[in-house]
Amino acid sequence: MADSSLPPPPPPPAPPVGQPADHVPPPPSADSRIETPLVGVYGVTKAFGDVVAVSDVSFTVGPGITALLGPNGAGKSTLFRMLCGLAAPSQGTVQILGKDARRDTAVRGRIGLVPQQDALFDRLSAQAFVEVAAITHGLDRPRERAAEVLGVVDLDPGERKPVGAYSKGMRQRVKLAAALVNDPDVIIADEPLNGLDPVQRKRMIALFRELGESGKCVLVSSHVLDEVARLGSDILVIAQGRLAATGNFHDLRALMDDRPHRIHIATNDPRALGAELLRRAIADGVRVIEDGVEFDTTDIEAFGLAIAPVARELDVHLNGLVPLDDDLESVFRYLVER
Amino acid sequence: MAGSVGLVRSTVVVFRVLLGQLRSPARLTGLGLLGVLSMVISWSVGSGADPSPVQHLDNATGVITLFTFTLVLPVIALIFGVGALGDARDDGTLVYLWVRPLNQISVVFGAWLAATVISLPLIVIPAALSALLLDAGSELVMATLVASALAVVAYSAVFVMLGILSRFAVVLGLVYVLLWEGVVASLGSIGAKMALRGYANSIVTSRTGVRTELANSAESTSIIIFAIVTVVALLLAAARLATLEVD
Numbered sequence: 001m002a003d004s005s006l007p008p009p010p011p012p013p014a015p016p017v018g019q020p021a022d023h024v025p026p027p028p029s030a031d032s033r034i035e036t037p038l039v040g041v042y043g044v045t046k047a048f049g050d051v052v053a054v055s056d057v058s059f060t061v062g063p064g065i066t067a068l069l070g071p072n073g074a075g076k077s078t079l080f081r082m083l084c085g086l087a088a089p090s091q092g093t094v095q096i097l098g099k100d101a102r103r104d105t106a107v108r109g110r111i112g113l114v115p116q117q118d119a120l121f122d123r124l125s126a127q128a129f130v131e132v133a134a135i136t137h138g139l140d141r142p143r144e145r146a147a148e149v150l151g152v153v154d155l156d157p158g159e160r161k162p163v164g165a166y167s168k169g170m171r172q173r174v175k176l177a178a179a180l181v182n183d184p185d186v187i188i189a190d191e192p193l194n195g196l197d198p199v200q201r202k203r204m205i206a207l208f209r210e211l212g213e214s215g216k217c218v219l220v221s222s223h224v225l226d227e228v229a230r231l232g233s234d235i236l237v238i239a240q241g242r243l244a245a246t247g248n249f250h251d252l253r254a255l256m257d258d259r260p261h262r263i264h265i266a267t268n269d270p271r272a273l274g275a276e277l278l279r280r281a282i283a284d285g286v287r288v289i290e291d292g293v294e295f296d297t298t299d300i301e302a303f304g305l306a307i308a309p310v311a312r313e314l315d316v317h318l319n320g321l322v323p324l325d326d327d328l329e330s331v332f333r334y335l336v337e338r
Numbered sequence: 339m340a341g342s343v344g345l346v347r348s349t350v351v352v353f354r355v356l357l358g359q360l361r362s363p364a365r366l367t368g369l370g371l372l373g374v375l376s377m378v379i380s381w382s383v384g385s386g387a388d389p390s391p392v393q394h395l396d397n398a399t400g401v402i403t404l405f406t407f408t409l410v411l412p413v414i415a416l417i418f419g420v421g422a423l424g425d426a427r428d429d430g431t432l433v434y435l436w437v438r439p440l441n442q443i444s445v446v447f448g449a450w451l452a453a454t455v456i457s458l459p460l461i462v463i464p465a466a467l468s469a470l471l472l473d474a475g476s477e478l479v480m481a482t483l484v485a486s487a488l489a490v491v492a493y494s495a496v497f498v499m500l501g502i503l504s505r506f507a508v509v510l511g512l513v514y515v516l517l518w519e520g521v522v523a524s525l526g527s528i529g530a531k532m533a534l535r536g537y538a539n540s541i542v543t544s545r546t547g548v549r550t551e552l553a554n555s556a557e558s559t560s561i562i563i564f565a566i567v568t569v570v571a572l573l574l575a576a577a578r579l580a581t582l583e584v585d
Contacts, residue, residue: 049386083435100401109439117585119430123358135351136438178434283462 036218037082038062038186044092046078046241047241053078056092061219064214065233069252071332075241076221077116078166080190081218082111096186109137112179116190116221118171122164124148126174127157133178149177154203167241168195176204186217193227205230225252237335244335250311252331259334260284261300265307266292266320273316294324342446348440352448353455355421358455359431366422369414373464374408398474399548402482403539406465408520412535415490416511418457419497422449423575424507427584436584446498448574450568453494462486481545489538492564495571496534502575502582523552528552537563556575 031224037060046054054075056144080197081087082094085101085108087316094100099107121129127146134142147157151206153173163174172195179187189208194200208231212218222228228251237245237252245255267273269291274286277295296302426432435445462483463464467480473495500507523533530536536552537560543550544557555563 052583064453081584086433086436104364105439105441107439108437111437113433113437115430115433117430117433119433121355121359121431121434123361124355132351132355133434133438136343136435138347138439 001131001297001335003289010142019208020232021292036095038097038234039219040093040095041079041083041099042093042095044079044089044094045076046087046101046190047090053095053241054082054089055242057238057241059246061217061241063212063217064136064196064216065208065218065220065231065264067233067235068201068219068238069223069228069235070221070238070244071223074223074238074332076238077190080113080116080188080219080221080239083188084108084111084256088260108180110185110238112182112184114172114175114179114187114192116194118168120163120171120174123162126155126162126163126170126177127159129163129174130177130181133181139182145181146177150174152180152207153177154200158302169197169200172284173200173204176207182212184216187211187219189220189230191221191223193222201227225249237332239332239335244332255331255335259331260296260298261303263297263303264289264292264320264324265295265318266321267311267318269314271314271315275313276310277306280306280310282310290319343440343444345439345441345444348444348533349448349451351439352435352445353451356426356436356449356452357456359425360418360421360452363482365417366396366460369417369460370498371458372410372414376406376464376468377471379405380471384472385473395478395479395546396548398469398472398478399542399546399550401422401472402465402469402478402581403535403542405549406468406482406486407535407538407542409515409560410464411461411486411489411538412493412515412519413512415453415457415493416497416508418453418514419450419494420507420511421503422453422494422498422501424501424505427502427582428505430585432584436582442576442579446502446572449501450572450575454491457490457494458487461490477546479543483541484545485538486539488541488561488564489534492534492567492571494538495568495575499578500579501519501569519552527554528576534564534567 019327039061040162041057041059044054044057045052047106057075068079070076078087082089083101085091088102091254096107096111101107101111101158125134127143127150130146130150131142134145139145140282153176155170155173161174163171166174172192176189179189192208193204196204205227208218208220211235212312215277219234232249234248235246235252236243258326265273270288274283274288274295276284278286282299283295283297295303307318307321354415380401381396383397384525392536423432461573462465465486466479472478496510497507500511504510505544518529519533519535523529523536530552533552537555538552539553541557542548
């Protein structure tokens with residue numbers, strides 16, 4: 001469950017969907033009797049020189065699946081790197097189980113990271129790669145444990161082929177197996193569904209759901225709304241380094257429908273069509289262009305119902321209708337700009 | 339489920355992984371040829387005109403210190419030392435060591451062991467064979483063996499550290515080897531003290547009695563300096579690794 005509210009009393013409400021997180025909750029105090037969130041991000045900013053990758057982001061996350069949704073370059077990976085201690089925030093505090101993974105080596109043993117980059121120790125077999133993960137987590141029976149988690153991700157522990165010769169999808173599964181080998185409390189997976197075929201994707205999503213339902217905190221990043229929808233998760237929308245919205249998939253879908261839309265219609269009489277739709281208040285704005293007309297509307301459903309009857313009444317031909325901003329990028333842009 | 343990771347166990351696993359990563363056929367072949375080249379040069383000098391035994395020993399020692407110790411040894415140590423952690427940093431695999439509950443000392447120590455173990459045979463065997471082919475007596479062979487082995491240990495530590503400190507470690511390393519040790523060090527005693535090659539040459543001088551470039555220490559001093567340089571470089575590398583931003 002994602003929550004951008006404060007852990008200590010009194011917890012302020014989570015920002016409504018589409019609302020930027022404009023408050024900076026302090027990290028829980030050491031003597032807090034309230035349970036520490038599994039993941040806590042408090043007023044975090046990360047800059048690389050003049051480029052601000054993450055800007056004043058705050059949220060807390062508990063057990064279950066939470067998706068970090070945003071376009072490429074939004075700051076998701078930077079945020080994940082800070083959570084795992086791989087990078088230090090320029091400002092703010094990042095905590096896993098109440099600890100800073102950058103300073104506290106022990107807490108890293110409770111994190112499972114699936115990094116975005118494709119790199120593996122290419123000369124090792126999958127079994128050897130995961131065994132290295134098990135040994136470096138201090139597990140007692142690394143060979144058996146490695147074989148066990150490879151089975152969980154549908155890979156053969158007996159395969160001697162080096163992982164350098166694996167397909168992208170198999171490499172993703174090797175990374176996931178290595179991340180699960182220590183039975184972590186917090187699993188951080190950066191674009192884990194990239195490169196998987198539909199069957200593998202379905203299996204992986206089911207595994208994430210299973211892990212989430214077992215009480216683990218599963219943080220998954222993605223730039224694909226449909227993937228996030230299938231995870232059935234809470235969503236943190238991050239765009240241009242800022243936390244743009246929180247909620248579940250349905251909240252986000254509604255947001256996509258409720259925001260202003262722009263539609264291009266190719267027609268033989270753009271002026272007549274534009275004037276009539278404006279007169280009936282079905283369109284909020286009209287722009288006549290060379291091959292048709294562009295409409296702005298906040299009620300996409302009413303627009304869809306009205307356009308054909310109006311065209312028939314005016315005896316105007318509709319040659320084409322294209323939504324100009326029906327993609328996730330435009331939603332992100334809208335969230336950031338509003 | 340996870341437990342604490344012992345220093346020895348984690349060092350061994352890091353060593354095994356990084357040794358495997360360093361063992362690329364192209365790198366082994368290229369650097370192996372450098373060793374072969376040193377042997378060919380030694381053979382040609384060894385089988386050439388022989389003015390006198392003393393002159394021959396001088397010439398033979400010159401070949402070892404001016405070619406093997408100036409070029410072959412530091413360049414091979416540089417490629418493997420920088421590559422041990424630098425490659426992992428560049429290709430993103432360092433993440434798999436960094437996010438684990440490991441002491442950074444074990445990561446650096448494992449990397450240094452890997453670099454040293456892979457460099458040693460590629461440096462020491464051709465160096466010793468070169469000394470043999472020069473046919474200048476067993477003293478030069480033993481001196482070359484001891485000096486090159488000790489120097490590899492120290493050079494590897496310095497270059498492992500450099501691989502963590504900079505993304506341009508190979509270039510910086512070459513500047514140190516070719517410019518500092520090759521040119522600057524010969525201009526004054528302070529520069530010579532900061533050249534590892536001087537301490538390797540000192541061991542050769544101690545054992546053969548032949549005066550070599552930059553040699554101005556006793557053998558025991560050279561061994562102590564190599565040990566200090568190794569420990570300090572590894573500690574600095576571990577400290578840097580702990581604060582490194584890993585991609």
